[in-house]
Amino acid sequence: MNQGIYDLLLQGVFGSAAALFLILMFISAPYGKQERAGWGPGVNMRLGWFILELPAFIGMFWFYWQGEHTLSAAPLILFALFQIHYFHRTFIYPYTLRIKPGSSYRIILLVFGMAFNGVNGALNGWFLSEMGTHLYSNAWLVDPRFIVGILLFAAGFFLAKHSDAILGNLRKPGETGYKIPQGGAYRFVSCPNYLGEMLQWTGFAIAGWSLPALAFVCFTAANLIPKALSSHRWYREKFNDYPSNRKAVIPFLL
Numbered sequence: 042m043n044q045g046i047y048d049l050l051l052q053g054v055f056g057s058a059a060a061l062f063l064i065l066m067f068i069s070a071p072y073g074k075q076e077r078a079g080w081g082p083g084v085n086m087r088l089g090w091f092i093l094e095l096p097a098f099i100g101m102f103w104f105y106w107q108g109e110h111t112l113s114a115a116p117l118i119l120f121a122l123f124q125i126h127y128f129h130r131t132f133i134y135p136y137t138l139r140i141k142p143g144s145s146y147r148i149i150l151l152v153f154g155m156a157f158n159g160v161n162g163a164l165n166g167w168f169l170s171e172m173g174t175h176l177y178s179n180a181w182l183v184d185p186r187f188i189v190g191i192l193l194f195a196a197g198f199f200l201a202k203h204s205d206a207i208l209g210n211l212r213k214p215g216e217t218g219y220k221i222p223q224g225g226a227y228r229f230v231s232c233p234n235y236l237g238e239m240l241q242w243t244g245f246a247i248a249g250w251s252l253p254a255l256a257f258v259c260f261t262a263a264n265l266i267p268k269a270l271s272s273h274r275w276y277r278e279k280f281n282d283y284p285s286n287r288k289a290v291i292p293f294l295l
C-alpha cells in the first residue's frame with residue numbers, strides 16, 4: 042500500500058468515526074432492539090454477521106503478509122490477537138446467536154460495515170508489518186506500553202466474551218423475547234459487551250502504539266457509545282423493574 046493511500050484511508054477512518062458518532066446520537070442503527078421498518082432489504086442474520094466481519098479477517102491477513110517484518114515477535118503477537126478476535130466473530134459468533142424470527146441484517150448496514158472492516162484490517166495489518174516496524178524491536182516486548190496494552194486487551198476480551206455469553210443464554214431454545222440480563226458486569230452497566238470491546242481495542246492500540254488502531258478505537262466508540270445509550274433507554278422504558286443504579290456503558294459514570 043503506498044503512503045498516499047495509507048494516509049487517505051487513515052484520515053477517512055478518523056473522519057467517518059466523527060460523522061458516525063454525530064449521526065448515531067440522533068438516529069439509532071436499525072438492528073436488534075432498535076430494529077424497525079423502512080431501512081430496505083436485509084439478509085439472514087447469521088449470514089449477515091459472517092459477511093460483515095470476513096473483510097477484517099481477510100484485510101489483516103493479506104496486508105500483514107505483504108509487509109517486510111512479518112516474523113518479528115511483537116507484530117506477530119498483535120496480528121494473532123486481531124485474528125483470534127475476528128476468527129471468532131466471523132466463524133463462531135454468528136452460530137451462537139438465538140435469533141428472533143423475522144430478524145435480518147440490513148444491506149445498508151452491511152455495505153458500510155464491510156467497507157470499514159476491510160479498510161480497518163488492511164490499515165492495521167500494514168502498520169504492524171511495515172509502517173510501524175521502527176517501533177518493534179525485541180525491546181518492545183518488555184516496553185510498559187506493550188505489557189499494559191496486552192493486559193488491557195485480555196481484560197476487555199474476557200469481559201466482552203463473558204458478557205456476550207450471558208446475553209446469548211438469556212433466550213432458552215424457542216424463546217424470542219428480551220429479558221433483563223443479570224450477573225457479571227451487568228450489575229454495573231447495561232452493555233458490558235460494548236465496554237469490553239472498547240477496552241480490548243484500546244489495549245490493542247496501546248500495545249502497538251499505532252494510529253490505525255487508535256482510529257479503530259475511535260470508530261468503535263463512535264458506534265457503541267450511542268448504541269449503548271439507546272439500549273439503556275430501551276431497557277428502562279420496557280422493564281419497570283430495571284435496576285435503577287445500572288449505567289449504560291461506563292460504571293458509575295455514563
Ligand SMILES: NC(=O)c1ccc[n+]([C@@H]2O[C@H](COP(=O)([O-])OP(=O)(O)OC[C@H]3O[C@@H](n4cnc5c(N)ncnc54)[C@H](OP(=O)(O)O)[C@@H]3O)[C@@H](O)[C@H]2O)c1
Pocket residue numbers: 072073074138139140141144201205208209211212218219220221222234235238260261262264265268
Ligand atoms: N467494533 C464495533 O464497532 C462493533 C459494532 C457492533 C457490534 N460489536 C460487537 O458485536 C457484538 C454483538 O453486538 P450487538 O450490537 O449485536 O449486541 P446486542 O444488541 O447486545 O445483541 C447480541 C445478541 O444478544 C441478543 N440480546 C441482546 N439483548 C438481549 C436481551 N436483553 N434478552 C435476550 N437477548 C438479547 C440479541 O438479540 P436481538 O438481535 O434479537 O436483539 C443478539 O442476538 C458485541 O460484542 C459488540 O461489542 C462491535
